[in-house]
Amino acid sequence: MAQKVSIPKGTRDFSPLEMARRNYIFETIRDVYKLYGFQPIETPSMELLSTLMGKYGEEGDKLLFKILNSGDFAKKANPEHWNTKNINKLTSQIAEKGLRYDLTVPFARYVVQNRNDITFPFKRFQIQPVWRADRPQKGRYREFMQCDADVIGSNALVHEAELVMIIDEVFKRLGINVTVKLNSRKLLTAIAELVGKPELITAITVSIDKLDKIGIDKVREELIQAGLTSDDVEKVIPIIELKGSNAEKLNKLVQLFESNEAAVEGKKEIDTVLAYLKNYDMTNDVEFDLALARGLNYYTGCIIEVKANDAQMGSICGGGRYDDLTGIFGLKDVSGVGISFGADRIYDVLEQLDKFPETTLQGPTVMLVNFGEKEMEYAFKAAIALRKAGIAAEVYPDQVKMKKQMNYANAKNFPYVIMVGENEINDNTYTLKNMTSGEQSTSSLNDVINQLSN
RNA sequence: GUGGUUGUAGCUCAGUUGGUUAGAGCACUGGAUUGUGGUUCCAGGGGUCGUGGGUUCAAUUCCCAUCAUCCACCCCA
Numbered sequence: 001m002a003q004k005v006s007i008p009k010g011t012r013d014f015s016p017l018e019m020a021r022r023n024y025i026f027e028t029i030r031d032v033y034k035l036y037g038f039q040p041i042e043t044p045s046m047e048l049l050s051t052l053m054g055k056y057g058e059e060g061d062k063l064l065f066k067i068l069n070s071g072d073f074a075k076k077a078n079p080e081h082w083n084t085k086n087i088n089k090l091t092s093q094i095a096e097k098g099l100r101y102d103l104t105v106p107f108a109r110y111v112v113q114n115r116n117d118i119t120f121p122f123k124r125f126q127i128q129p130v131w132r133a134d135r136p137q138k139g140r141y142r143e144f145m146q147c148d149a150d151v152i153g154s155n156a157l158v159h160e161a162e163l164v165m166i167i168d169e170v171f172k173r174l175g176i177n178v179t180v181k182l183n184s185r186k187l188l189t190a191i192a193e194l195v196g197k198p199e200l201i202t203a204i205t206v207s208i209d210k211l212d213k214i215g216i217d218k219v220r221e222e223l224i225q226a227g228l229t230s231d232d233v234e235k236v237i238p239i240i241e242l243k244g245s246n247a248e249k250l251n252k253l254v255q256l257f258e259s260n261e262a263a264v265e266g267k268k269e270i271d272t273v274l275a276y277l278k279n280y281d282m283t284n285d286v287e288f289d290l291a292l293a294r295g296l297n298y299y300t301g302c303i304i305e306v307k308a309n310d311a312q313m314g315s316i317c318g319g320g321r322y323d324d325l326t327g328i329f330g331l332k333d334v335s336g337v338g339i340s341f342g343a344d345r346i347y348d349v350l351e352q353l354d355k356f357p358e359t360t361l362q363g364p365t366v367m368l369v370n371f372g373e374k375e376m377e378y379a380f381k382a383a384i385a386l387r388k389a390g391i392a393a394e395v396y397p398d399q400v401k402m403k404k405q406m407n408y409a410n411a412k413n414f415p416y417v418i419m420v421g422e423n424e425i426n427d428n429t430y431t432l433k434n435m436t437s438g439e440q441s442t443s444s445l446n447d448v449i450n451q452l453s454n
Numbered sequence: 455g456u457g458g459u460u461g462u463a464g465c466u467c468a469g470u471u472g473g474u475u476a477g478a479g480c481a482c483u484g485g486a487u488u489g490u491g492g493u494u495c496c497a498g499g500g501g502u503c504g505u506g507g508g509u510u511c512a513a514u515u516c517c518c519a520u521c522a523u524c525c526a527c528c529c530c531a
Contacts, residue, residue, distance in 0.1 A: 006522085009522085009523090057529090059529055060529085060530095062455085062529095063529080132529095132531090134529075134530070136523095136524085137526070138526090139530095140529095140530070140531080141531090145531090206529085314530070314531070316531070317531080318530090318531070340531070342530095343531085344531070345531055369489080369490085371489070401488080402488085402489055402491085403487080403491070406491035407491060410492050411491095417491085419490075421489060423489095433490075433491095436492095438491090
């Protein structure tokens, strides 16, 4: 009996149709990135664990796929660690590589390693898969594509504004309505300082980030659990619950925070970015949202997150400014800012909303029907001429029933089929059939090429 | 890591209050239709009912375990 085959949890195969649709997403993002002056790079699938570990928080370390060393790796492992189940020490002895968890940290490594050859500010984009040993669920895979654009070596807030414009343009082209949420990590720092517990910044941000999902009461509970007093909580809640337009929220912010230094800086960041955006005709909404936090703890300035308005899905794009990511690798005072589109989630949203364009369904342009030996030769030559003219052509390889050949053309979504039999050979003509309308006409090869070239 | 869901044909799923030949739709193959597909009709192939154990005269069905799956939490794209 046949062996039951499958692929690892959280991974997927992609059919020709799915590839066409994925490429449509990648091309759209790539085109917009290029339009804003970004250039592509690629980095290896695996990085040294020393590069990856500790950059994504404790949770992140757990979610890294680690690659077992080659050869007799067991020899190098200290048996004591086996016995005491000291996983951390043990992994460092038997695994020195891991699959990349995102594209930002490898990029920071790339910049530090190639700093002498890079002209700053450096704008790069990168579209590659990343891996996380997460438990899969809706919109969550263990292998998925990220489409990153980052600027490194410039503090200017114009980049934040342009990144928002890129997001707007990409989703406009894809036909997805989104809300771009904007906040600053500095305002979150200010909140932690306001209650006099700066060390709780991570726990606080994690809790308030859930406001949308779990509601204000649960957030209160979580904040208390995180170590805030109820007095503290009553100070925090009005801030994250601020309502009104972006300008109104920003104004009220001043009163709530008074002259907290971090708050002033954070507000200025948001002000500046929104001022830049006034020059641009946004298709989607930009919302200043104090409850936006984002998990990755390397962010220091503006943070950005995008949600689809018409689909149930986690964030489909996110990013922010990180002031010290290259510092970890020994290159100080280089600020970076970037965004990342989650292509797989965007795919799921497009599918849910049925927004893929028709053209992603289309197969090669024309199939030539195979009627017999003589006809095959005639058709084969025609296919060569068609390809020379830049038209994707294919001759059906076997002499089987017409019905079967037409079924094949149908299944493969050929928009056109060419039929050549005895009559056509005698007259040196070709019968071209439009598969959507069913119309067909007989003419010379040049005419056929002209018709298909449009 | 925690909680729940579901495992029956290639795919999507019925079904059996435990009983001897396990069903449908889609897909596939052949025919109606030997140069015309996407519509229709007929026929056919394909399943040790996830795996292991238990209860029973008898288990695909009940019980236990295990694996896989999907969903939710944690966290995140």
